[in-house]
Structure formats: structure tokens, C-alpha cells
Amino acid sequence: MRRSFESLVAEAMAAPAEGWDFSWLDGRATEERTSWGYQRLMSQRLAMVSAALDIHTGGGEVLAGVEKFPPTMAATESWPPNAALATKRLHPLGVVVVATRDEPPLPFADESFDLVTSRHPITVWWTEIARLLRPGGTYLAQHPGPATVSELLTQVIGPQPRLWSQLEPAAQRAQAQAAGLKIVDMRMERLRAEFFDIGAVVYFLRKVIWTVPDFTAAPYYERLRVLHERIEADGRFVTHPTRVLVEARKPAAEQT
Numbered sequence: 001m002r003r004s005f006e007s008l009v010a011e012a013m014a015a016p017a018e019g020w021d022f023s024w025l026d027g028r029a030t031e032e033r034t035s036w037g038y039q040r041l042m043s044q045r046l047a048m049v050s051a052a053l054d055i056h057t058g059g060g061e062v063l064a065g066v067e068k069f070p071p072t073m074a075a076t077e078s079w080p081p082n083a084a085l086a087t088k089r090l091h092p093l094g095v096v097v098v099a100t101r102d103e104p105p106l107p108f109a110d111e112s113f114d115l116v117t118s119r120h121p122i123t124v125w126w127t128e129i130a131r132l133l134r135p136g137g138t139y140l141a142q143h144p145g146p147a148t149v150s151e152l153l154t155q156v157i158g159p160q161p162r163l164w165s166q167l168e169p170a171a172q173r174a175q176a177q178a179a180g181l182k183i184v185d186m187r188m189e190r191l192r193a194e195f196f197d198i199g200a201v202v203y204f205l206r207k208v209i210w211t212v213p214d215f216t217a218a219p220y221y222e223r224l225r226v227l228h229e230r231i232e233a234d235g236r237f238v239t240h241p242t243r244v245l246v247e248a249r250k251p252a253a254e255q256t
Contacts, residue, residue, distance in 0.1 A: 008197055009202050012198075015206075019086075021059065030193065031241060032191040032193065034245070036245050039062055041245075042063075046068065047067065051070055051112060051113045052114060053106075054073075054074070054076070056077065056118050056119070056120070056122070060075065063075055069095065104127070104128035105131075108132055110131055111133065114136075115137060117139075120144055124143065126179035129248075130181050135252045136249070136250065139249075140247050142246070143172065143243070144242065146167040147240075149240065149241050150164065150240070151237075151238070153211065155226075155227050181248040183246070185245065188242060193240065194237070198228035202224065
């Protein structure tokens, strides 16, 4: 039995959206994963260093899946509901979670970490990352890529060429180099995501907060209704996330 547009939207708006647990979308949406497996890569790197920091850790879901932490492991999160979730999840694992403002500087001394990681940061603080890394240290991250979920964004708020240009790998490379970091690996993949009802779309937009900042359904009601009718007719709405794997290194200190 088909459910009404209003009931699907209301359900999605009422669902808890803290953290990075997307199980609410099971059976309602799918998203293809990257070939490189970011969590696996992060886990491998964390096992090889003595001190690491995960920026924008969300609810700590990705970091909690790591097999072995370094002796010093910290994580930051600026959204209070996520910071509380991350603290509950990661403190028992020996990770120090620090609630921060959504802007630099972070409350750590210069050259504190061998490794800085981040998954899907809204804004990349390249200069701050360079400050926190020890000489020879590495930044390993998975960033949103250009034109990510562009079909969905265009449907809901219209084209966003300025945002997409900022996410181009060439632009990210230039920003890293300007901060004094050397890109040693950068790869991009265009993936496939499918939404099977408008509730899944609304929930996704609430949870992935950089997609439509401060999203609530009311201002976009009519556009969402059009999308609902499209999903009803086609059985799904297809969009394409893009992801960029970034590995950047801080030059080693010169020996005298």
C-alpha cells in the first residue's frame, strides 16, 4: 500500500538524525561504496603511528570500526548531538573526544600528530591540518567530490556550480599545496545512489547536513512533492555521489 507524501515526510522529519548510522535507510535507499575502502585504509594507517587525530568524527561510527588505535588517539566534533554520541561510543575504546567550534584553531599544540584523518568534512582546514601534523606526517581523508548528488541538489535547490567548483580535485590540490602539504595520492570516483521514497530523501538531507545547509522540509515542500511524484512513477530516484580520496604529506624536517 502506497503511503502519502505527507506521512512519508513527517516520518522522516521525526526520525533521529544524529551520528553517521544510516540504518534507518535500509530498504529505502542504497549507495555504492568506493573501491578503496576508506575505513580499511584509515585502520591500516592508524596501526602504524603513535599519535592521530580524526576531525569531524560525527558520532564516531567510522572510527569505532578501526582495529587498533595508536597510543594517542583523539577525535573532534562540532555538532553537540554528534559529540555526545561520539563520546559515548569512543571513550570506552580509549579515544579522547573533544567538542569544538566549527572553525579553527583546534585545541592542540603545533606538530601534535603523525596522522590526521577526516571523512566527508564540510570544509577542509588545510592550514590547520598542516599546523597539527608533525614533519613527515600524513593527512588521509575522503572528501565529497564535485557535482556530488548534483541531480538531487538540482531537484531540491537548483544547480550549485560554485560549490561544485570548490570540490574539484585540482582546486583541492592547490589548497593543500598552498598550506605547505604535498599531495601523494588523489583519486575520485562517481558512485550511484538510489532513493525509493521521498522519506528517504528527506532523512538523507537532514543527516548529511552539508548537502542543503540547515535543511527542513517546509521551505522545499513543493519541490519535494514533485520529486515524490517522480519516485512514485519511476520506482526510484537515482543520483550520483562523488568521492575524492586524499593523501597529503607534510615535508619532513630538514636535517642540519
